[in-house]
Amino acid sequence: MRTLAIIAASLAATASAIAQGDLSIDIYYGDRPDVPKIAKLGPDKVESPKLAFRCAKVIPVEGDPIDDAIVLSQDGKIVAIGRAAETAIPDGFELVDAGDSWCLPGYIELHCHIAGRGFELNDTLHQTNPEMRTLDLITMDHEMLRNALAGGVTTVMLIPGSGSNMGGFGTLTKTWGRSPDEALVRFPGCLKIAQAGNPERYAGDLGMTHMGMNHGLRMTLERGQKYYQAWEDFDAGKGPKPQFDPALEYLRGLFRHEYPVCVHTQIYQVALQTLRELRDEFGLWTVIVHGTFDAYRLSEEAWKRGVPVSNGPRQFQFNYERGRFEGLAANWYSGGRHGFRHPVRGLGRDGIGINTDSPVIPQEQLQLQTAMAVRLGLPWEVGVRAITINAARFVGVQDRVGSLVVGKDADLVFWDGDPLDPRNAVEMTVVNGNIAYRRNAERPRF
Amino acid sequence: MITKYVLPILLSFGSHLVAQDEPDSKPTSQPTDTAEDRPSETKDDDAADAEEDRFTVIRGADVYTGTGSMLRRASILIKNDKIEAVGHDLDVPDGATEIDATGKAVSPGFVSVGSSGFGAPGTFRLEEVADGLNPWDPSIKLGLAAGITSFGMMANEGRDVPRGKSAVLKLAPGDLEGMLCATDTILSMRMPLDRQQWRKLRELVDQAREHLDAVAKFEEEQKSSAGKSEDKKSNDGKDSAKGGKKKDDPKPPKPPRGTEEILDLLAGKKLLWIDLGNASRGWFMGGPTNSDNEKVRQGLEVAELLGRGVVFNRPITGWVYADRIARTGSMAILEPRSRVEPDEGNPDITGSNLASAAILADAGVPVAVMSPTSNLTLMGLYGQDVNTLHVDAAYAVRGGLDNRKGLRTITLDAAKMLGVDARIGSIEPSKDADLLILTGDPLHYASLVDTAIVNGKVVYERQKETFYSHISR
Numbered sequence: 001m002r003t004l005a006i007i008a009a010s011l012a013a014t015a016s017a018i019a020q021g022d023l024s025i026d027i028y029y030g031d032r033p034d035v036p037k038i039a040k041l042g043p044d045k046v047e048s049p050k051l052a053f054r055c056a057k058v059i060p061v062e063g064d065p066i067d068d069a070i071v072l073s074q075d076g077k078i079v080a081i082g083r084a085a086e087t088a089i090p091d092g093f094e095l096v097d098a099g100d101s102w103c104l105p106g107y108i109e110l111h112c113h114i115a116g117r118g119f120e121l122n123d124t125l126h127q128t129n130p131e132m133r134t135l136d137l138i139t140m141d142h143e144m145l146r147n148a149l150a151g152g153v154t155t156v157m158l159i160p161g162s163g164s165n166m167g168g169f170g171t172l173t174k175t176w177g178r179s180p181d182e183a184l185v186r187f188p189g190c191l192k193i194a195q196a197g198n199p200e201r202y203a204g205d206l207g208m209t210h211m212g213m214n215h216g217l218r219m220t221l222e223r224g225q226k227y228y229q230a231w232e233d234f235d236a237g238k239g240p241k242p243q244f245d246p247a248l249e250y251l252r253g254l255f256r257h258e259y260p261v262c263v264h265t266q267i268y269q270v271a272l273q274t275l276r277e278l279r280d281e282f283g284l285w286t287v288i289v290h291g292t293f294d295a296y297r298l299s300e301e302a303w304k305r306g307v308p309v310s311n312g313p314r315q316f317q318f319n320y321e322r323g324r325f326e327g328l329a330a331n332w333y334s335g336g337r338h339g340f341r342h343p344v345r346g347l348g349r350d351g352i353g354i355n356t357d358s359p360v361i362p363q364e365q366l367q368l369q370t371a372m373a374v375r376l377g378l379p380w381e382v383g384v385r386a387i388t389i390n391a392a393r394f395v396g397v398q399d400r401v402g403s404l405v406v407g408k409d410a411d412l413v414f415w416d417g418d419p420l421d422p423r424n425a426v427e428m429t430v431v432n433g434n435i436a437y438r439r440n441a442e443r444p445r446f
Numbered sequence: 447m448i449t450k451y452v453l454p455i456l457l458s459f460g461s462h463l464v465a466q467d468e469p470d471s472k473p474t475s476q477p478t479d480t481a482e483d484r485p486s487e488t489k490d491d492d493a494a495d496a497e498e499d500r501f502t503v504i505r506g507a508d509v510y511t512g513t514g515s516m517l518r519r520a521s522i523l524i525k526n527d528k529i530e531a532v533g534h535d536l537d538v539p540d541g542a543t544e545i546d547a548t549g550k551a552v553s554p555g556f557v558s559v560g561s562s563g564f565g566a567p568g569t570f571r572l573e574e575v576a577d578g579l580n581p582w583d584p585s586i587k588l589g590l591a592a593g594i595t596s597f598g599m600m601a602n603e604g605r606d607v608p609r610g611k612s613a614v615l616k617l618a619p620g621d622l623e624g625m626l627c628a629t630d631t632i633l634s635m636r637m638p639l640d641r642q643q644w645r646k647l648r649e650l651v652d653q654a655r656e657h658l659d660a661v662a663k664f665e666e667e668q669k670s671s672a673g674k675s676e677d678k679k680s681n682d683g684k685d686s687a688k689g690g691k692k693k694d695d696p697k698p699p700k701p702p703r704g705t706e707e708i709l710d711l712l713a714g715k716k717l718l719w720i721d722l723g724n725a726s727r728g729w730f731m732g733g734p735t736n737s738d739n740e741k742v743r744q745g746l747e748v749a750e751l752l753g754r755g756v757v758f759n760r761p762i763t764g765w766v767y768a769d770r771i772a773r774t775g776s777m778a779i780l781e782p783r784s785r786v787e788p789d790e791g792n793p794d795i796t797g798s799n800l801a802s803a804a805i806l807a808d809a810g811v812p813v814a815v816m817s818p819t820s821n822l823t824l825m826g827l828y829g830q831d832v833n834t835l836h837v838d839a840a841y842a843v844r845g846g847l848d849n850r851k852g853l854r855t856i857t858l859d860a861a862k863m864l865g866v867d868a869r870i871g872s873i874e875p876s877k878d879a880d881l882l883i884l885t886g887d888p889l890h891y892a893s894l895v896d897t898a899i900v901n902g903k904v905v906y907e908r909q910k911e912t913f914y915s916h917i918s919r
Contacts, residue, residue, distance in 0.1 A: 147785070314825070314826030314828075360827075365829070371837075374891070376917060421890070423843040446783075446844075
């Protein structure tokens with residue numbers, strides 16, 4: 001009975017921590033520089049008409065919802081936002097009446113394989129492939145990008161596949177733009193590492209087991225770290241000029257904490273390796289992108305280390321011992337006992353994201369992914385944050401996207417109603433202030 | 447009596463049904479085999495009189511009837527395994543089991559038009575379906591938790607001629623007899639056919655028609671020979687005719703070999719599913735990349751040849767032919783969210799259309815929906831299989847179908863595709879008491895099944911089972 005009481009008290013403490021607004025996670029960005037040296041950022045200014053969008057409700061995600069609202073956009077940015085009665089439409093702005101719709105920031109997908117030709121994502125010659133990158137694949141005239149727009153997704157992290165332990169570097173891009181350069185948010189968006197659950201080399205050479213895979217990753221990361229250090233020393237006038245190595249150049253930016261490593265990792269044991277090897281040992285800015293099966297049991301360990309989780313495409317694990325559907329995003333979020341003697345803390349409101357791994361789940365179904373997470377216990381508000389501001393913070397682009405705030409990109413999506421209900425569709429999508437998609441009710445794309 | 451209150455509701459449902467179901471009311475309103483599989487109404491009543499009737503009443507819920515309407519805070523009276531009455535202020539007999547569903551929603555049990563598992567045998571021959579059932583299969587409860595109370599399954603599907611065996615099964619845990627809803631209501635064949643196959647099919651249909659003419663002629667002759675009325679009598683009653691003067695009696699014509707299925711279709715005893723090769727394509731990188739216009743048109747020709755509606759199984763371009771599908775009395779099973787890009791040359795008539803369900807329903811075509819994956823899987827990809835059949839109905843609504851009609855796509859209209867809509871699929875008096883008490887609107891993504899009732903028995907309760915009891919709602 002006493003044990004039960006302790007557990008009950010501890011559970012209550014965890015629950016109340018969340019209830020009392022202890023929702024934050026201190027995401028670990030390392031010593032991230034203000035201005036990147038290796039990474040290339042997208043354009044500051046994007047050409048766009050002066051538009052005034054009026055709709056029934058704006059949910060800015062950061063800040064309270066606004067009824068009967070107006071959003072003004074110019075040069076790709078939001079220049080004003082407020083109640084229609086209190087927001088004057090300046091001269092030169094064209095009114096776009098979005099009727100009864102709800103306006104939300106465009107959704108952000110942190111794990112996808114779209115925008116390339118076909119299913120082009122794995123070159124598995126080496127066990128680790130830091131020389132690969134998705135940047136060159138991107139074409140804006142792509143069916144899956146059009147579907148993304150119809151599904152309200154305006155920013156995607158296009159990453160290589162998980163066929164090898166280090167698939168290469170991903171690109172963070174908008175889903176619309178007159179050119180890939182205009183659409184770019186950041187390259188590299190992240191490094192893609194895959195730990196177990198696909199990259200195993202079952203033929204029996206090095207990398208068949210976790211030990212071999214971790215060893216391969218460690219060797220490559222150590223080479224990258226040395227290369228990075230040599231350049232840092234040179235820049236500080238403490239060493240000779242190192243020889244330029246294109247294969248390691250982007251690892252240099254990774255160790256400068258200009259971008260994170262997005263890790264395909266799942267299962268308790270493997271996710272623990274992620275936290276220990278990538279976050280603890282190499283001090284990398286780390287984002288878990290999958291976090292499926294029973295990895296949620298590490299919620300407190302991840303929270304302590306400031307490692308957020310973008311969960312998906314699996315949204316539940318069937319717990320055979322307890323015979324129940326474990327909602328993965330909900331469990332990461334809230335923590336709980338999860339087989340331990342004492343309950344563990346969750347990642348909280350700001351630490352959980354959701355992804356589709358499209359085209360595993362089609363890109364336009366990011367909304368459904370989140371709806372399913374809510375069905376399995378994630379609070380609605382957290383669901384909306386998961387695919388907007390949270391995702392933006394995880395990869396460090398919250399100054400540009402993820403919420404509707406003056407000065408941020410005008411990535412606006414106008415929904416029929418509850419933006420998580422699959423019955424509701426996108427009426428209009430605006431990217432960088434340009435109307436990128438309008439729904440044709442006769443023949444809707446989605 | 448209860449009838450006083452129920453009659454207006456019954457009438458309103460009835461008229462609604464007639465209006466909606468016109469194209470296919472003939473083939474589907476008389477499901478075959480049900481009389482054999484289940485005790486008849488009178489038998490039921492007799493037995494009930496002897497054993498005492500079991501009454502259950504569900505009170506206070508918003509009742510989504512599955513026909514397209516919704517009654518706010520209504521009650522449902524269940525007598526044994528059938529729905530007795532639906533409405534307000536019902537006359538409830540003393541001793542009825544009370545279920546308080548205030549603030550909740552009630553829906554007909556969901557019908558999956560084509561699944562496996564849930565206690566069904568992996569494969570079956572006609573006479574063995576019942577033998578292969580396992581009413582203690584744990585996946586039955588999983589299906590009930592997902593709201594599925596019935597599903598169809600097929601075997602030995604036809605290729606170039608209508609063929610196949612089918613069963614409609616219920617998720618009735620522990621109740622072997624209760625699991626079997628109907629057998630052999632469906633045949634199937636696959637499009638497209640080549641020229642030779644078309645000739646063969648036309649020949650079979652001609653032979654079947656000739657046979658029907660011969661039978662009609664024979665019966666006419668029998669009737670007109672009025673002088674031999676006594677002989678005819680003995681001829682009709684086979685039992686009494688045993689050992690009679692057989693030699694002299696003219697025999698009715700035998701159906702030509704190979705026309706048995708065609709005859710069933712012509713008589714409206716079975717439904718014909720037109721397989722377009724689009725089903726079961728899975729979720730991952732799969733799916734057709736080409737439109738199926740030619741195959742749908744050929745399917746329509748089959749319907750016209752038979753003079754009977756057919757069921758299009760997951761057409762991509764069905765929306766292009768909505769009027770013709772309606773005119774032939776045909777129906778469609780859709781996977782609303784599946785996407786096929788239009789062909790560049792003919793973008794206006796090729797490719798998928800999210801509005802398909804709405805377009806077809808507007809034309810008067812009954813529409814059912816299916817998930818990308820037709821079975822319930824536990825691999826964790828939520829929202830892609832029949833674990834969340836309501837999501838596929840939700841996507842039909844997204845495409846423009848009315849929200850309440852949307853529920854029909856996984857209840858009454860789904861039952862129509864299986865030829866069992868006279869028994870299941872809606873909450874109407876005299877229908878099977880297969881229904882769900884949900885935490886909210888049946889098509890809302892977060893609604894969970896609180897209670898599932900099959901054949902009038904409570905067979906799943908969320909709070910008593912492990913699957914979803916930990917989720918507060």
